Amino acid sequence: LDEFKAVNDRFGHSVGDGLLKQVAERLVDAVRESDSVARLGGDEFTVILEGNHRVEDAGHVATKILRSLQVPYHVGPHKLHVTASIGIALYPVDGQNSQELLRDADIAMYSAKAAGKNTYQYFTPELREKTSERLHLIDGLRRAIEARQELELVYQPKIDIRDNSIIGVEALVRWHHPELGLVLPDRFVPLAEETDLILPIGDWVIVEACRQMKAWQVAGLGELTVSVNVSSRQLRHGDLVEKIEVALAETGLAPEFLEIEITEGTLVEDTGLATRTLERLRAMGVQVSIDDFGTGYSSLGYLQRLPIDRLKIDRTFVRDLPVSDDATALSAAVVGLAQSLHLDVVAEGVETIEQLEILRSLDCFKVQGFLIARPLHVEQARQFLEDGPPPILGQDAAASTEVAQSAI
Numbered sequence: 001l002d003e004f005k006a007v008n009d010r011f012g013h014s015v016g017d018g019l020l021k022q023v024a025e026r027l028v029d030a031v032r033e034s035d036s037v038a039r040l041g042g043d044e045f046t047v048i049l050e051g052n053h054r055v056e057d058a059g060h061v062a063t064k065i066l067r068s069l070q071v072p073y074h075v076g077p078h079k080l081h082v083t084a085s086i087g088i089a090l091y092p093v094d095g096q097n098s099q100e101l102l103r104d105a106d107i108a109m110y111s112a113k114a115a116g117k118n119t120y121q122y123f124t125p126e127l128r129e130k131t132s133e134r135l136h137l138i139d140g141l142r143r144a145i146e147a148r149q150e151l152e153l154v155y156q157p158k159i160d161i162r163d164n165s166i167i168g169v170e171a172l173v174r175w176h177h178p179e180l181g182l183v184l185p186d187r188f189v190p191l192a193e194e195t196d197l198i199l200p201i202g203d204w205v206i207v208e209a210c211r212q213m214k215a216w217q218v219a220g221l222g223e224l225t226v227s228v229n230v231s232s233r234q235l236r237h238g239d240l241v242e243k244i245e246v247a248l249a250e251t252g253l254a255p256e257f258l259e260i261e262i263t264e265g266t267l268v269e270d271t272g273l274a275t276r277t278l279e280r281l282r283a284m285g286v287q288v289s290i291d292d293f294g295t296g297y298s299s300l301g302y303l304q305r306l307p308i309d310r311l312k313i314d315r316t317f318v319r320d321l322p323v324s325d326d327a328t329a330l331s332a333a334v335v336g337l338a339q340s341l342h343l344d345v346v347a348e349g350v351e352t353i354e355q356l357e358i359l360r361s362l363d364c365f366k367v368q369g370f371l372i373a374r375p376l377h378v379e380q381a382r383q384f385l386e387d388g389p390p391p392i393l394g395q396d397a398a399a400s401t402e403v404a405q406s407a408i
């Protein structure tokens, strides 16, 4: 099942169990009497289609199962939606025994999940290779968390172009893999979310970012804010507020200097828990920002009710700014929306002076991007905070290029 954990988190285990029973009934209804349906553990079911089938028959049955599973469920007072990802392995081509078949079906199932979920996938030998890479990364990530050595936070400054002042930094996680070298979050954060390793990683990120910002403040580098990215899994797990309270208390950072960034997609899927968590955080004084705004289809009415301080215009709009009228119109719309809802707005991914000038003309004055600085190692970030932003607008464009090149 896709996202079954979210059901357990939101509604509790007894609702989760009720859902599993109904899924089992639908599976039994979707196949023939002579076929077998089993639940081998957690949210994983196995179906054996016996007899002389053609290869494509398995796909047809998978389609039928997917359709039947996506009809809403009623468990107690709750109406639930759940989809599944299906992996298919064939005897005898893919595996000679049940163990091999299960293993290959499992590999194909992960590939179906990676392909966007709510779909099926046949096993192929190439998938096996990809999967072993995936498992290798997951193992490595476990080790990295235990050892606490391979993860690093880098910091990307945000500035206000009206007075060229620094407003804060965003903490971004980096993984230095002993064999693979630098691994960027786009590659490992999704794996960490799938396996719940994002919880210990996220805990570490919050504490480390607060500790670093407090140290910079004590060193007299200014009353700046540190932003931390929080994934939907952390937001829904239930103890984020307590984790943040402890991090602030332990490090001595005042809550108003911590901001959390949540992607728009996370909030759109939410049925209440995430919103309540954000409300509690804001009541504590922590700031909340919607990341990658413009990509998640939130409605206006919905946005108005959300407990947030700030929108971050998605990088893809900013990227297309000089060339695309649509991108300009969309950026202008986001700024207008923020203004009318009394929200702050920040543009991310600003790489050129042209983009910066368009944003300025749209009344978006807070920016972040390679033009100002790349994400910087702690030492470089400290230097940046000390020196202040490069004179990005003057003739001295060379200075900003130098900064941009020196970091990661």
Ligand code: C2E
Binding pocket: 156, 171, 172, 173, 184, 185, 186, 189, 198, 202, 205, 229, 230, 231, 261, 291, 292, 315, 348, 349, 350, 351, 368, 369, 370, 371, 375
């Ligand atoms: P994000 O929060 O939207 O972060 C901005 C990303 O854009 C960063 O990529 C940053 O390096 C990159 N970026 C900044 N300025 C520019 C620019 O001018 N041009 C271009 N092309 N890119 C720019 P990064 O560090 O690879 O992070 C990618 C995503 O991974 C982040 O997107 C965030 O969603 C996630 N992430 C990063 N750190 C963490 C973390 O500690 N926890 C969680 N849950 N997610 C994280």
Ligand code: MG
Binding pocket: 170, 229, 261, 291
């Ligand atoms: Mg972010």
Ligand code: MG
Binding pocket: 291, 292, 312, 314, 315, 348
């Ligand atoms: Mg973003």
